[in-house]
Amino acid sequence: MRTKMKISMLLLMVILLSVGSIAGIAGAEQEKKTIILGTSADYMPYEFHKTIDGVDTIVGFDIEIAKEIAKDLGAELVIKDTSFDALLPELTSGRVDFVISGMNPTEERRKSIDFSIPYYRAEQSIVVRKEDQEKYSTMESLEGARIGVQKASVQEGIAANIPNAQVTSLDKIPDLLLQLDTGRVDAVIAEYPIANANMDIETMAITDAKPVSENDEYAVGVRKGNEELLNSINQTLERLVQNDLVQKYVDEAGDLAAGRVKEELNTFEFFWKYRDYYLKGIQFTLLISALGVFFGFILGLVLALMRMSGISILKFLSTAYIEVFRGTPMLVQLFIIHYSLPAFDIKFTPIQSGILTLSLNSAAYLAEIFRAGIQGVDRGQLEAARSLGMSRVAAMRHIVLPQAFKAVLPAIGNEFIVIIKESSIVSFIGVFDLMYQSQILRGSTFAPLNPLLVAAIIYFILTFTLSKLMGVLERRLSASDHR
Structure with missing residues (x-):
C-alpha cells in the first residue's frame, strides 16, 4: 500500500513538473520583447505631447514611423522622452535601442552612431x-x-x-x-x-x-555595429516611403498639432486643469529628495567621522571625496553617473541615477556640517565620558553627537531644502519630476509662464513646509536649554 502511495505521489510530481515546464515555455514564447525608442518630444509635428482621452501621450509622425519599426520587429514599442542633446549619450550607453527625433545624419554624429536611410527631407x-x-x-x-x-x-x-x-x-x-x-x-x-x-x-x-x-535629411540612429536592427529599420523605411505612408503620417501629425488652442488661463486655473501632471511630478520629486536626504545624511556622518579619525588613509579619502564633490557641478556628476558608468557595464535607471547623485553630492556638504558640529562640542565632555568608563564609540553616540546634531540643525535643514530644489536637475535624464512635467506643459500648450510659475509655487510650498517642520524640531530639541 505504501509503495503504491509513493509511486502515485511520484507520478503526480512528475505530471506537475511537466505541466509547469510546458506552461513556462508557453509563457516565454508568448512574452513579447520590447524595443526602446529615444526621442525629444518637443519637436512638433515630429514628436510632441498631447492629451488624448485624458492621458498624456507622445504623438507625431516620427512616433508613427517608430511604431511601424516595432511592429515589423514583432516588439512592443517603449518611448523614452529626454532632451535632444542627451539622445546620443542615451543611445551609445545602451539605454535606448534607436533614436528618431528629427535628427540629421551629420558626419560628426556618424562618428558615434550609425544611421538608416533617410526617411524625410524638410x-x-x-x-x-x-x-x-x-x-x-x-x-x-x-x-x-x-x-x-x-x-x-x-x-x-x-x-x-x-x-x-x-x-x-x-x-x-x-x-x-x-x-x-x-x-x-x-x-x-x-x-x-x-x-x-x-x-x-x-x-x-x-x-x-x-x-x-x-x-536637411532625417534618419534613424542606432548604436554602431547593430547591423541586424539597422537592416530591419531600413526595410521598414523603404516600405513606408514607397507606399507614401511617411507623408500621410506628416499630414496627420500636422492636423493634430493644429488642434492646439492658446488658452487664456490664470495661474490657479492652469494648475487645476493640469493638476494630474503636477501631482505626478510632486510624487517623483518627493521620492528622489527624501531618499537623497536619507542616504546623504548617513554617508555625510560617516565621512565626517572618517575625516576626524586618526587614521591617515581614512582622513585622506574623506577629504578627497568632499573636495571633489563640492568642487564640481552636480549636473556634471549626474551625467557621469548616468551616461559614463555604462561604459564599465554599470547601469542605473534614471531614478536611481538621480537618487545616487543627490546622495553623493549632499553627503559632501553634510559631512562638513557634521564636522563643524562635533568640533563645537567641548572636548572635555568626551574626556569626562571616557574617564567614567565609556568607550569612545559610546561617548560619541550618547554625548557628543546629540549635542552636535542640535547645534547644526539649522544648517542641516538648509541643506535639505537645497536638495529639494536641486532635485530638478533629474529632469535632464528623463525623470518625470516636477520640472519635467512643467517642461512637458510648456511644449504642449502655448503658455510660456504659467507652467513654470506653478512649479515655482509648488517648490516654495514644499521647502517652506520643510523649513517650518525643521523649526519645530529645533525648538523641541532646545527646550532643555531654557530649564
Missing part, C-alpha cells in the same frame, strides 16, 4: 516677430542679428555661417520661441513644419528668407 525657415518680417526678409539681412537655434542641431551650423551673428542655442523649441517673443533674439531658425506648428501666429511670422543646409 526645408528650413526663419521665424521673426511680425513687425520684423520685412526687416529680415533675406539671409543677408540676418548679418549681425541675434539668432536662436536648437542645441546640437543642423540649424546651429546654419547660424554659425551667418556673418557676425550672435547665436543662442537652447534645448527646446518653445524656449527659443519664448526668447523671440520677449525680444532676446531677433530670429529663430527652424524647419518649416516645426515653425508652422509651434509659433504664435498672432505675434510671429515666417519670412521669405530661405536658409540652405548641407544636410
Whole structure:
C-alpha cells in the first residue's frame, strides 16, 4: 500500500513538473520583447505631447514611423522622452535601442552612431516677430542679428555661417520661441513644419528668407555595429516611403498639432486643469529628495567621522571625496553617473541615477556640517565620558553627537531644502519630476509662464513646509536649554 502511495505521489510530481515546464515555455514564447525608442518630444509635428482621452501621450509622425519599426520587429514599442542633446549619450550607453527625433545624419554624429536611410527631407525657415518680417526678409539681412537655434542641431551650423551673428542655442523649441517673443533674439531658425506648428501666429511670422543646409535629411540612429536592427529599420523605411505612408503620417501629425488652442488661463486655473501632471511630478520629486536626504545624511556622518579619525588613509579619502564633490557641478556628476558608468557595464535607471547623485553630492556638504558640529562640542565632555568608563564609540553616540546634531540643525535643514530644489536637475535624464512635467506643459500648450510659475509655487510650498517642520524640531530639541 505504501509503495503504491509513493509511486502515485511520484507520478503526480512528475505530471506537475511537466505541466509547469510546458506552461513556462508557453509563457516565454508568448512574452513579447520590447524595443526602446529615444526621442525629444518637443519637436512638433515630429514628436510632441498631447492629451488624448485624458492621458498624456507622445504623438507625431516620427512616433508613427517608430511604431511601424516595432511592429515589423514583432516588439512592443517603449518611448523614452529626454532632451535632444542627451539622445546620443542615451543611445551609445545602451539605454535606448534607436533614436528618431528629427535628427540629421551629420558626419560628426556618424562618428558615434550609425544611421538608416533617410526617411524625410524638410526645408528650413526663419521665424521673426511680425513687425520684423520685412526687416529680415533675406539671409543677408540676418548679418549681425541675434539668432536662436536648437542645441546640437543642423540649424546651429546654419547660424554659425551667418556673418557676425550672435547665436543662442537652447534645448527646446518653445524656449527659443519664448526668447523671440520677449525680444532676446531677433530670429529663430527652424524647419518649416516645426515653425508652422509651434509659433504664435498672432505675434510671429515666417519670412521669405530661405536658409540652405548641407544636410536637411532625417534618419534613424542606432548604436554602431547593430547591423541586424539597422537592416530591419531600413526595410521598414523603404516600405513606408514607397507606399507614401511617411507623408500621410506628416499630414496627420500636422492636423493634430493644429488642434492646439492658446488658452487664456490664470495661474490657479492652469494648475487645476493640469493638476494630474503636477501631482505626478510632486510624487517623483518627493521620492528622489527624501531618499537623497536619507542616504546623504548617513554617508555625510560617516565621512565626517572618517575625516576626524586618526587614521591617515581614512582622513585622506574623506577629504578627497568632499573636495571633489563640492568642487564640481552636480549636473556634471549626474551625467557621469548616468551616461559614463555604462561604459564599465554599470547601469542605473534614471531614478536611481538621480537618487545616487543627490546622495553623493549632499553627503559632501553634510559631512562638513557634521564636522563643524562635533568640533563645537567641548572636548572635555568626551574626556569626562571616557574617564567614567565609556568607550569612545559610546561617548560619541550618547554625548557628543546629540549635542552636535542640535547645534547644526539649522544648517542641516538648509541643506535639505537645497536638495529639494536641486532635485530638478533629474529632469535632464528623463525623470518625470516636477520640472519635467512643467517642461512637458510648456511644449504642449502655448503658455510660456504659467507652467513654470506653478512649479515655482509648488517648490516654495514644499521647502517652506520643510523649513517650518525643521523649526519645530529645533525648538523641541532646545527646550532643555531654557530649564
